[in-house]
Amino acid sequence: MPWEDKAILFSILLVYSSSQVLASGEIQEDGQCAELNNTRWQEYRQQRVRVEVQYLLLTRRNPDCAQKFDQDSVGKPTSHFNTSRPTKVIIHGFSALGRKPSWVTDLAQALLGAQDANVVVVDWIYGASFAYNLVVENYKEVALQISVLVNQLQQKHGCRLESFHLIGVSLGAHVAGFVGTLFEGKIGRITGLDPAGPMFKGADTSDRLDPTDALFVDAIHTDSDHFGISIPVGHVDFFLNGGMDQTGCARSRFASMYGYVICDHMRALHVYMSALNGTCQLTGIPCASYEDFLKGSCVDCEVFKGRCPAIGLQEKSGIATSPVPQQQKIFLLTTSSAPFCAHHILLTLEVSPLDKSAEVEVTLTTWSQGTEHHFRLKTEATVYRTVLAHPVALCQIDSIRLRNTGARLYRQGDIHVKSVCVSELPLRSHEAPLCVNDIDIRRGVPWSHDFVQVCGTS
Known part of the structure; x- marks a missing residue:
């Protein structure tokens, strides 16, 4: 999409969403914790034309009790948002059954344990459930709504674009990518956790996550033969165990196919959280292919001046070279359970x-x-x-x-x-x-x- 068209769409949504998107962001005065939504098939059939987005805020002051959040919350005595701190934005992906993602709090707390930051959770479960092809139609609208929030935090409250780090899981990675596209790649960082593959592998780079979407883009691939994307989408792309068939994910005939694939797909998230917890370092080796890596054809990180990329929050994944090469495939092996380091x-x-x-x-x-x-x-x-x-x-x-x-x-x-x-x-x-x-x-x-x-x- 040409930038002129994006700018027009962005301006229209800016006016529209100031009343629609952010209306849910009242700060709780009664001390209750905000929760992610669930949806049911009946609700989905009634409301599927409407994409509802709400935002939850977690910080080190409230790591266990989320606040509802919008740009009007900033500066209120009850809000824990701090404009001087970096902001992490968590974006979930597709939900087959309309259930809220159970891992969000764990990821938020892992991020807060690693860095003193604002953690904003994007809840778009109403537009992310049941029919995958229709969900894909919604993802750009969700990205536009997130962009409005980021723009208002930047324009009204002085938050710098480079201080934003978007972390997208599965389809959420492409939502993050489109947010980055709207800001012409000036967002600080985007991390894609097994970015979704179906309907995206052959898509134009403007329609999926790619290295131009942020100053630095990293991705972790764990299910590139089913739900994840098989091509590099960042500056560095970590392919764990070749990017498919993760150790510890059941493959017996007694395990359901769906459970097996989901285990692979969600392994990227669990490995990322382990890396944030800092038990051990998960580093990889750059190589052209997994087969070459396993054959011992790639044995060092000279392309990065000897510093091997690591999963986690290190600046540019620990890479010292400038500018950072794009679409570098990084391979590493893991164990079957946390902390996954090998x-x-x-x-x-x-x-x-x-x-x-x-x-x-x-x-x-x-x-x-x-x-x-x-x-x-x-x-x-x-x-x-x-x-x-x-x-x-x-x-x-x-x-x-x-x-x-x-x-x-x-x-x-x-x-x-x-x-x-x-x-x-x-x-x-x-x-x-x-x-x-x-x-x-x-x-x-x-x-x-x-x-x-x-x-x-x-």
Whole structure:
């Protein structure tokens, strides 16, 4: 959409919404906490032509009891909004059953734990429920209404556009993107948590989240084969476990397909909250593809001057380069449960030439925790590499075990391993890999080696 058309639409809505959108923003005088809405199918059928938006405010002064909010609330004695602090805007996405999102308070509190900010929650459940194709028709109107609020906070109360950070979940990411489009990319930051894919993958960049929507745009992808988008939409795009099929999400025939997909889709949100809680750092490695990443073809962050991007609130995700490259794919592996952090271990196996194909099982052990990988060895190759997710750092690996697991009749019985090495990504020039050399592995006779290590303080 040309900016002239956007400006006209924005001006019309500015007049319209001063009475419509913000009418719900009375500050509670009775001390009651504001709540997100639910809607039912009957209500939806009656009101689906109307998009209602309300705003809730949470701060460190009221982290458990939201206030209804609008631009007229600012400056009132009962309002906790502080114009000198940054403002986080949470935007939910599609709700299949019309239920209010249960995760909003957890995300708001994680944000407040990480930074002293105003957290504004956008509640548009009436326009976000039941029929996905109709919800997609509503998202730009919601974005326009949010833009009115942001514009009034900027014009009347001195809030700077760069102090706004919009965090959109699923379809909410594209709502945030259109808000950024209306402000010509001058919003400080937009974070997309598994931005919605259906009806957006082939859309024009003006109709979906893209790097021009804010000064910095980051996105986390966890379900790019179903509900999430598979293409990069930000300056940096974190693809967790390749962006699909998250560890810990049930895939058995007894689990519902919907539950399995939703688990993948919502993993971006849960990983983001874990990163905000600061238990451990979730960093990734830039690479052209997930396959190249797993093969150990990408081992450092030199494209970012050695600083690997991290999920969370660090400025520009911790990237030091300027200007920030656009649409950089960042890959990382996670564990199956919170806090989801894993150490990326590069495992390299070199064997002498083989007469037959073979299989070797490699296990890295720390205390009672083990990480296992099976190499399929071929006669035409001698060097094999893979990247593994291990729960602790390289210096805490206690032992390594190799086992020839090939079938007796048609696999090689004896394998000579020239070397097996483990190192931690990103590779650093001053850190040598752990290697064991000259090993003979016979079928049915496991081989193991204990490491004696002390972790450094740096």
